[in-house]
Amino acid sequence: MQYFDLICLGSGPAGQKAAIQAAKAGFRAAIVEREPQVGGACLLSGTIPSKALREQALRYRRMRGSASALAVELSGDAPLSALLQGVEHVIAAQDRYLHAQLARNQVQLIRGRGLSEPRGAEHKNRNNEGNETRPHENALPIAAPS
Numbered sequence: 001m002q003y004f005d006l007i008c009l010g011s012g013p014a015g016q017k018a019a020i021q022a023a024k025a026g027f028r029a030a031i032v033e034r035e036p037q038v039g040g041a042c043l044l045s046g047t048i049p050s051k052a053l054r055e056q057a058l059r060y061r062r063m064r065g066s067a068s069a070l071a072v073e074l075s076g077d078a079p080l081s082a083l084l085q086g087v088e089h090v091i092a093a094q095d096r097y098l099h100a101q102l103a104r105n106q107v108q109l110i111r112g113r114g115l116s117e118p119r120g121a122e123h124k125n126r127n128n129e130g131n132e133t134r135p136h137e138n139a140l141p142i143a144a145p146s
Contacts, residue, residue, distance in 0.1 A: 002108075004030045009114040012040020016098065019107045029107045032114035037095040038102070044091070052090035056083045 005027035008015035015031055016038075022029040035044060042048060060083070102109055 002030075004028045004108070006030070007032060007114065010040055011035075011038035011098070011102075011109070013042055015040065016102070020101070020105045023105045023107050030110050031102065031107060032110045032112055034111070034113050037091065038098045038109065039091075039094060043094055043098070048094060049087050049091060052087040053083060056086040059086075 006019060006022040006029045008019045008029070008031045011031045011033040019029040019031050031038070037044060039048070099109070
């Protein structure tokens with residue numbers, strides 16, 4: 001059984017910041033994440049993917065303009081698969097960066113689902129391997145959804 005001073009449910013921006021600040025203050029911090037990548041909705045389906053897709057489309061449009069200035073013809077529109085491949089590259093790079101940031105600040109990433117119970121009730125989190133983690137009796141689990 002592992003014990004933590006702070007357990008954040010979810011690795012979105014709020015959970016990341018809370019866990020990292022707690023670790024910098026000398027507390028044992030962990031993040032429980034159920035998704036394959038860290039970053040929450042911001043990274044997986046929200047701000048970052050939508051901006052990355054927009055940038056890919058703008059990049060293709062600029063490339064078509066440059067091609068016509070060079071008397072080269074690019075036929076048709078950019079295939080959606082090519083645009084989405086660029087988005088996947090951005091998501092993967094951000095995921096690697098966030099993993100490194102958590103490791104550098106000694107925040108433990110626990111794969112699984114966490115339960116948030118009322119104050120005073122027993123809190124526990126079960127990772128994907130079936131192991132339980134619990135906060136210290138004075139610790140505060142934080143659910144920080146986006």
